[in-house]
Amino acid sequence: MKNKYGQLSTLVYETDKPVGVSFGDVAYYLERLRDVNGPILEPGVGNGRFLVPLLQANKTVVGYDASAHMLEVARSTLQQHQLTAELVQSDFASYQSAPRFDAIVIPAGTFQLIDSFETACTVLGNFYQQLNVGGRLMLDLDAAQAIFTSQPSMRKWQVGGGSIVTLSSTPLNVDYANQVSTELHRYELWENGQLQRTELEEFVLRWWSPSEISMALQLAGFTNVVVSGGYEYGRAPQSSDELISVEGTKN
Numbered sequence: 001m002k003n004k005y006g007q008l009s010t011l012v013y014e015t016d017k018p019v020g021v022s023f024g025d026v027a028y029y030l031e032r033l034r035d036v037n038g039p040i041l042e043p044g045v046g047n048g049r050f051l052v053p054l055l056q057a058n059k060t061v062v063g064y065d066a067s068a069h070m071l072e073v074a075r076s077t078l079q080q081h082q083l084t085a086e087l088v089q090s091d092f093a094s095y096q097s098a099p100r101f102d103a104i105v106i107p108a109g110t111f112q113l114i115d116s117f118e119t120a121c122t123v124l125g126n127f128y129q130q131l132n133v134g135g136r137l138m139l140d141l142d143a144a145q146a147i148f149t150s151q152p153s154m155r156k157w158q159v160g161g162g163s164i165v166t167l168s169s170t171p172l173n174v175d176y177a178n179q180v181s182t183e184l185h186r187y188e189l190w191e192n193g194q195l196q197r198t199e200l201e202e203f204v205l206r207w208w209s210p211s212e213i214s215m216a217l218q219l220a221g222f223t224n225v226v227v228s229g230g231y232e233y234g235r236a237p238q239s240s241d242e243l244i245s246v247e248g249t250k251n
């Protein structure tokens with residue numbers, strides 16, 4: 001399975017990006033969501049990095065994620081913080097709900113994990129369906145150049161005791177026609193110098209141009225679509241921006 005966020009991938013995410021880590025997104029979205037009092041949906045909720053600050057801001061949140069490992073971490077993090085949220089195991093394309101959300105928010109470039117344009121458009125249509133009238137969709141995307149220029153790399157994390165996890169990342173393919181890049185991620189867990197476990201993951205990301213994502217939201221029915229650069233709402237994206245965010249409203 002692609003983008004599976006298995007056991008070691010989850011361990012690395014939680015070690016590298018636990019609750020408290022922000023890419024500038026936490027403050028940005030808390031501000032954008034300040035006036036939202038109804039339920040918020042976070043697709044790809046992961047380990048709860050963003051969920052916990054939302055709940056601490058007294059928001060009501062439903063989160064879903066395809067990875068059972070990520071959801072397990074999120075559940076234990078909520079328990080540690082004495083917070084509650086409805087968490088569901090689901091894929092982007094399969095999650096069903098009646099219109100009941102006042103906002104849907106997808107930080108951390110998570111929307112790019114949908115590697116087909118057609119599926120992404122179907123998911124945007126589902127988001128539109130799941131929002132109440134007046135509800136807003138907010139998501140962000142890494143700039144295209146960061147995705148199709150990725151280089152082979154090796155990283156390691158201390159994960160407690162004498163254990164480390166290494167991640168070697170190898171670019172496999174860049175499909176310019178479909179705007180999809182594929183890397184092979186090889187995670188290895190080492191204890192006291194002995195290899196304990198290996199996990200392979202095909203990591204696939206689709207890149208979007210600012211005008212393309214704007215049109216895709218409009219195609220799904222969203223209005224007041226605003227694409228911004230660098231978490232500065234309303235500032236048009238520039239070539240140097242590492243990140244673009246997009247927001248649209250259901251009328």
Ligand SMILES: C[S@@+](CC[C@H](N)C(=O)[O-])C[C@H]1O[C@@H](n2cnc3c(N)ncnc32)[C@H](O)[C@@H]1O
Binds near residue numbers: 047064090091108109
């Ligand atoms: C980059 S992490 C983001 C986690 C969290 N939202 C955050 O902001 O830190 C992406 C998450 O999307 C989930 N994911 C990947 N593919 C998915 C899919 N097809 N459907 C639902 N969730 C998916 C992964 O399991 C992972 O938890």
